[in-house]
Amino acid sequence: MEKYLYIALFAPLVSSLFSALFTAQKKKQFVGVIASLLIFTAFASSTVLLVHILNGGEPIHVTLMTWMATGGLNIPFGFVVDEVSVVMMMVVTLVSTVVHIYSNGYMDHDKSFNRFFAWLSAFVFSMMVLVMSDNYAGLFIGWEGVGLCSWGLIGFWYNKESATWAANEAFIMNRIADLGMLIGLFLVYWNTGTLQYEEAFAAFPGLDHATLVWIGIFLFIGAMGKSAQFPLHTWLADAMEGPTPVSALIHAATMVTAGVYLVIRSHPLYDLIPNVGLFIASLGAFVAIFAASMALVNRDMKRIIAYSTLSQLGYMFAAAGLGAYWVALFHLMAHAFFKALLFLGAGNVMHAMHDELDPFKMGALKEKMKWTWIMMTIASFALAGVFPLAGFYSKDAILEVGFVEHHYIIYTVLLVTAGLTAFYSFRLVALIFHGEDRYTLFGIHPHEAYKFMLWAMSPLLILAIIAGAFQHTFFELVEEALNAVHYHIHSHVTLWIMIIGTQAFVLASIFYAYKKYARKGIKVPDGTSETEQSFLYKLLYNQYYIPYFYDEYFVKPYRELSSIFWKKVDLKVVDATVDGIAKVLYSTGSATRGMQSGNLSTMLRWMVVGLVVLLMIAVAVGLAARYSAELSQFLAGLGV
Amino acid sequence: MEIGLNHYLVLATILFGIGLYGVMRRKNLLMLFFATEILLNSVNIGFAAISHYYADLTGQMFAFFVIAIAASEVAVGLGLLIVWYKRHNSIDLDEMSVMRG
Numbered sequence: 049m050e051k052y053l054y055i056a057l058f059a060p061l062v063s064s065l066f067s068a069l070f071t072a073q074k075k076k077q078f079v080g081v082i083a084s085l086l087i088f089t090a091f092a093s094s095t096v097l098l099v100h101i102l103n104g105g106e107p108i109h110v111t112l113m114t115w116m117a118t119g120g121l122n123i124p125f126g127f128v129v130d131e132v133s134v135v136m137m138m139v140v141t142l143v144s145t146v147v148h149i150y151s152n153g154y155m156d157h158d159k160s161f162n163r164f165f166a167w168l169s170a171f172v173f174s175m176m177v178l179v180m181s182d183n184y185a186g187l188f189i190g191w192e193g194v195g196l197c198s199w200g201l202i203g204f205w206y207n208k209e210s211a212t213w214a215a216n217e218a219f220i221m222n223r224i225a226d227l228g229m230l231i232g233l234f235l236v237y238w239n240t241g242t243l244q245y246e247e248a249f250a251a252f253p254g255l256d257h258a259t260l261v262w263i264g265i266f267l268f269i270g271a272m273g274k275s276a277q278f279p280l281h282t283w284l285a286d287a288m289e290g291p292t293p294v295s296a297l298i299h300a301a302t303m304v305t306a307g308v309y310l311v312i313r314s315h316p317l318y319d320l321i322p323n324v325g326l327f328i329a330s331l332g333a334f335v336a337i338f339a340a341s342m343a344l345v346n347r348d349m350k351r352i353i354a355y356s357t358l359s360q361l362g363y364m365f366a367a368a369g370l371g372a373y374w375v376a377l378f379h380l381m382a383h384a385f386f387k388a389l390l391f392l393g394a395g396n397v398m399h400a401m402h403d404e405l406d407p408f409k410m411g412a413l414k415e416k417m418k419w420t421w422i423m424m425t426i427a428s429f430a431l432a433g434v435f436p437l438a439g440f441y442s443k444d445a446i447l448e449v450g451f452v453e454h455h456y457i458i459y460t461v462l463l464v465t466a467g468l469t470a471f472y473s474f475r476l477v478a479l480i481f482h483g484e485d486r487y488t489l490f491g492i493h494p495h496e497a498y499k500f501m502l503w504a505m506s507p508l509l510i511l512a513i514i515a516g517a518f519q520h521t522f523f524e525l526v527e528e529a530l531n532a533v534h535y536h537i538h539s540h541v542t543l544w545i546m547i548i549g550t551q552a553f554v555l556a557s558i559f560y561a562y563k564k565y566a567r568k569g570i571k572v573p574d575g576t577s578e579t580e581q582s583f584l585y586k587l588l589y590n591q592y593y594i595p596y597f598y599d600e601y602f603v604k605p606y607r608e609l610s611s612i613f614w615k616k617v618d619l620k621v622v623d624a625t626v627d628g629i630a631k632v633l634y635s636t637g638s639a640t641r642g643m644q645s646g647n648l649s650t651m652l653r654w655m656v657v658g659l660v661v662l663l664m665i666a667v668a669v670g671l672a673a674r675y676s677a678e679l680s681q682f683l684a685g686l687g688v
Numbered sequence: 689m690e691i692g693l694n695h696y697l698v699l700a701t702i703l704f705g706i707g708l709y710g711v712m713r714r715k716n717l718l719m720l721f722f723a724t725e726i727l728l729n730s731v732n733i734g735f736a737a738i739s740h741y742y743a744d745l746t747g748q749m750f751a752f753f754v755i756a757i758a759a760s761e762v763a764v765g766l767g768l769l770i771v772w773y774k775r776h777n778s779i780d781l782d783e784m785s786v787m788r789g
Contacts, residue, residue, distance in 0.1 A: 645785060646785035647781065647784070648781045648784055648785075649712070649714075649715060649781045649782065656708060656712055
């Protein structure tokens with residue numbers, strides 16, 4: 049079994065290194081094919097491991113080698129495949145396989161085709177390290193690795209100013225959060241003397257409460273950065289500058305869920321500090337509705353989906369914070385499937401529309417792109433949580449958790465969010481695929497994506513439909529690892545009212561969205577209508593002015609400060625000192641250059657001068673040595 | 689008047705001064721060679737005189753070495769000088785400044 053672990057872990061690395069060989073060359077189709085095959089190998093190995101664990105096999109634990117061993121610190125390169133990591137491995141490898149195959153078509157005309165696969169596979173490798181590591185240090189390496197690859201892929205089209213800006217924003221925001229995470233890791237090591245999960249978790253109950261709270265908070269700050277929780281959320285929407293397959297893989301299905309994974313993985317810690325857990329759940333619920341509200345009015349297809357990702361991550365944190373780790377993990381898995389599907393569908397639309405992102409400029413695409421329409425509609429139904437699709441099972445479970453745990457405010461917020469989710473998802477679908485065509489005005493001739501891209505997406509489609517059926521299997525799988533319990537609402541009547549009420553609410557939202565946006569006569573908004581003039585619309589459209597606020601109160605003062613340091617300190621002190629030394633040497637050189645006239649006679653004269661000087665020094669030293677006693681007496685008389 | 693060590697040393701110093709002056713002032717390469725010969729021989733006189741004064745032959749031996757080296761130096765130097773003269777038709781030092789700083 050260890051063999052499969054190694055294959056799953058290192059096949060993506062091999063793929064990345066292989067693709068990296070060709071980065072400087074023109075597009076080579078075989079690079080994409082081989083990369084996809086290698087990622088598929090990793091997927092196949094993960095499947096074998098999943099079957100092994102499902103059949104009640106022991107978790108597989110290997111230690112590759114010692115990484116650091118100094119004094120009391122001993123960190124091995126250890127990897128573990130247990131119930132939690134195997135689920136993550138499946139999600140990561142499955143979505144990456146789909147995205148790799150899809151990218152063969154999507155990046156078809158890109159001149160950096162080979163480089164794209166090198167980065168994408170490197171990302172998969174980092175993600176595998178993150179989820180498979182058996183200690184916090186290894187997790188941190190993967191954590192930084194995915195951050196780096198995310199930077200490289202958001203800024204993939206680096207000659208676009210906005211792309212490099214977004215890449216740097218994502219990277220810097222993550223660094224800020226990673227500082228919190230590092231402090232958390234230091235605290236863990238400081239107090240338990242180890243970073244191995246098992247040993248640290250065993251030591252946690254012995255620590256005092258305040259220490260545990262600090263560890264929990266700092267680790268969660270790291271999770272907030274990676275999972276783009278408020279107030280570090282702005283990077284995720286800007287990250288949509290990257291190619292769409294990247295958005296599907298990294299900024300929807302895998303990397304952004306790493307924060308949720310961290311909380312789930314550290315559940316023995318968060319079980320001990322329910323007050324921090326409640327904070328996490330409240331923040332999650334807040335982010336869920338906060339992001340959903342911004343998605344309501346946005347006019348950028350990819351940003352709408354990005355906000356919905358943010359909102360769903362809020363759901364996951366709400367569940368994890370309330371102690372329902374298995375529900376969070378289940379929603380993570382289901383969300384990965386339908387959100388990746390939604391993004392890849394959006395990629396098809398973007399291709400068809402020549403990178404146009406405003407859904408108001410589309411309309412009636414369902415005739416031209418039948419399969420994309422079907423896939424995106426089903427993915428949106430799953431996202432909205434309509435029975436019997438995947439989202440229904442996972443999202444409904446989260447709502448039940450909120451209800452059963454008596455956190456009615458969280459429950460209500462999440463319920464309202466479910467309605468908003470349904471509305472904005474179908475606002476998007478209605479605007480893109482229904483109504484009358486508004487694209488011919490802009491001279492666009494849409495066409496469906498390549499057949500094989502649609503085929504590549506089909507596993508996600510199937511899983512988005514049927515993933516809910518695995519809820520029970522999933523529960524049994526992680527029951528022991530996550531102390532999972534069923535959340536039962538005791539009264540059957542209440543349960544049915546809840547389920548039917550939620551469904552009715554969601555369906556009504558969908559219906560309203562269709563009615564409002566699928567009709568004829570939708571105009572491309574030009575900022576003159578009454579809605580667009582209203583305060584609320586402006587507030588939401590400008591993302592609550594948070595990016596503006598950050599720019600005004602963090603970026604600009606920082607830039608001012610940097611400019612002061614540059615002009616006052618660097619130029620006037622540091623540079624002046626260095627330049628001064630150079631100038632002294634240079635002017636000495638040019639002043640004495642005249643000596644080297646090349647005339648033998650002059651040189652001989654200088655030689656004589658040197659001789660005389662040396663003689664004088666020799667005589668002076670000789671005299672000083674001879675009369676040293678008298679000299680010191682004389683100096684003492686002067687008081688030296 | 690008995691001629692003693694001091695007389696020799698004064699003679700050597702005078703000759704060294706003449707040689708040094710010649711080295712600094714002469715523009716003719718041949719004259720420069722003469723000046724260096726005077727310098728070397730002034731030192732030889734000093735060696736020989738002090739050697740005699742201390743009744744130690746080391747100084748005189750050293751003088752012989754200096755004579756031998758001076759002879760070979762002149763041989764090489766004159767050879768170069770002749771080649772130079774054939775090429776440039778001049779042995780003026782001021783015209784020899786090729787390596788200018």
